Amino acid sequence: MLVIHGGPGLSHHYLYPLTALSASRQLIFYDQLDAGSSEWPNDPKNWNVPRYLAEIDALRSHLGLDSLIMFGNSWGGTIAAAYAARRPPGLTKLILSGPLIDTRRWALRACLASGDTSSEAFAAATDLFYRRHLCRRDPWPDFVAATFEPRLFNKRCYEGMWGPTEFISTGVLRDYNGSAELASIDVPTLLTCGEFDEATPDTTRRDLDVMRFAAAIPGAEVVVFPNASHMTFVEVPESYLSVVRGFVEAAPETAPAAAVAVAGERRAVGRGLLNGASPCTWSTGGGFYAYPFTAYWNATSGDYGWEARIVAPSQAVVGTSSGRRRRRRRGEETRGREAVTGVGALRFGGAADVYDRPYAEVLDPAVEVGWAAWLVPPEVRPDPQRRGEWTSRAFVGTRVSTASHTFCGCQSMRGDAAAFRLTEHGRASGDIPPRPARVPWYANLTRREISAQIRATCAALARRTSCPEDNETAYAEWASGRDNGTYWRLPPWVEVYSSLPV
Incomplete structure (x- = not known):
């Protein structure tokens, strides 16, 4: 494992806790040019990302590193990500x-772009920032303090490349943005940060920057460490090393699923979450259904479905154009249909022979079969405000076997390592084109064709709809009667699942 330190201009000493990983593999620490124990030519011509990438090539050639894992912290992460985006062999x-x-998303660059950085007040503010967002251990360990000693810390390089302090960038990197290159990374990637990390400067935001970067890397995994900041491996070494060991020692997957997790509750979520079956134990449908009923999720194909037995049809709630509720009469949507023979009505297997078989039979009217297709797929991420919880937002279209409508709307989920709640809101309804009498709308359609029809019906709405930020906003909008006048709005629909999909 090649370990790349931050800075620029620091040494590798603060990374000492990572040496515990050497029990299972060789670790290589080095000091970059103009840093630590390496030479300090202090030539600004050397202070650019391409030269530091060339330094990696030279190091690999000199040491014969044909195969390696790369670890980069802070500025070292800049180098590591840019290097990986080149897809180097090995x-x-x-x-x-x-x-x-x-850089634009780092700390407080715009807050103090000018002014006296030599005052005592500024020094005090800098010290406070470092102890809150750089390293929260008090006092700092000797190996961290040593990194900032004049013999190891090249301040001229640091200021020339970055600026006078962590939260002001006036140097070469002031306009750096490597986010466009992240999609080119094609190896399993783990991103880590602390709850109070300067790499995630505003912990009150709903979307952490590190999460945004991870979303751009195929198959990336993110772990956020509570009560830690930038030097997570110093502040919570046992937790950090456990996570890194698990990632390093895991067998590579042929198609890794994007995942995020909260340290200490290492149940991965993301695309990998929404694959499998999970039981629904309650919904807005109330006594209309028998619980639990099962939902089947397939994030790979971008759709899901459910199969729920109807026990009290008279209790069904349906929206109307005036926003009022009415009761569905028994048999109103299913009159004259015959029960389906055989099993596997949902056909959520993912294989072509499953998705491309038409529904030749009429489904049992006492069972609601539902089909759903995501037009905007769920973006699952940890909730920075509620430790151990995750959230997602999406736009979805749905149809059910017992009605002749397509429902389109915003969808949000909230859960933890054990269970989750799904809410759909801002939903619009459009009639499915009629078919001959006694012929259900899904007759002779395949699972793939149903998903395609749902997406086609909801596409225009998905493009122009602004989804509510949260469930509370969704309920408030519905209760106030807000509508764009082009479709009738249904009350928010909620489903509660007692376990994650398995």
């Missing part, structure tokens, strides 16, 4: 710890 995994990817 790179097997990548770990980015609080990486600098986009």
Whole structure:
């Protein structure tokens, strides 16, 4: 494992806790040019990302590193990510710890672009910032303090490349943005950061920057460490090393699923979450259904479905153009249909022979079969405000076997390592084109064709709809009667699942 330190201009000493990983593999620490124990020519011509990438090539050639894992912290993450985006031969995994990817999204660059940086007040503010967002251990360990000693810390390089302090960038990197290159990374990637990390400067935001960067890397995994900041491996070494060991020692997957997790509750979520079956134990439908009923999720194909037995049809709630509710009469939508023979009505297997078989039979009217297709797929991420919880937002279209409508609307989920709640809101309804009498709308359609019809029906609405930020806003909008006048709105629909899909 090649370990790349931050800075620029720092030494590798603060990364000492990572030496515990050497029990299972060789670790290589080095000091970059103009840093630590390496030479300090202090030539500004050397202070650019391409030269530091060339330094990696020279190091690999000199040491014969044909195969390696790369670890980069902070500015070291800048180098590691840019290097990995070149898809170099022999790179097997990548770990980015609080990486600098986009200077515009780092700390408080715009807050103090000018002024006296030599005053005592400024020094005090800088010290406070460092102890809150750089390293929260008090006092700092000797190996961290040593990194900032004049003999190891090249301040001239740091200021020339970055600026006078962590939250002001006036140097070469002031306009750096490597986010466009992230999609080119093709190796398993782990991104880590602390809850109070300067790499995620505003912890009150709903979307952490590191999460945004991870979303751009195919198959990336993110772990956020509570009560830690930029030097997570110093502040919570046992948790950090456990996560890194698990990632490094895991067998590579042929098609890794994007995942995020909260340290200490390492149940991965993301695309990998929404694959499998999970039981619904309650919904807005109330006594209309028998619980639990099963939902089947397939994030790979971008759709899901459910099969629920109807026990009290008279209790069904349906929206109307005036926003009022009415009761569905028994048999109103299913009159004259025969029960389906055989099993596997949902056909959520993912294989072509499953998705491309038409529904030749009429489904049992006492069972609601539902089909759903995501037009905007769920973006699942940890909730920075509620430790151990995750959220997602999406836009979805649905149809059911017992009605002749397509429902389109915003969808949100909230859950933890054990269960989750799904809410659909802002839903519009459009009639499915009629078919001959006694012929259900799904007759002779395949699962793939149903999904295609749903997406075609909801596409225009998905493009122009602004989804509510949260469930509370959704309910408030519905209760106030807000509508764009082009479709009738249904009350928000909620489903509760007692376990994650398995």
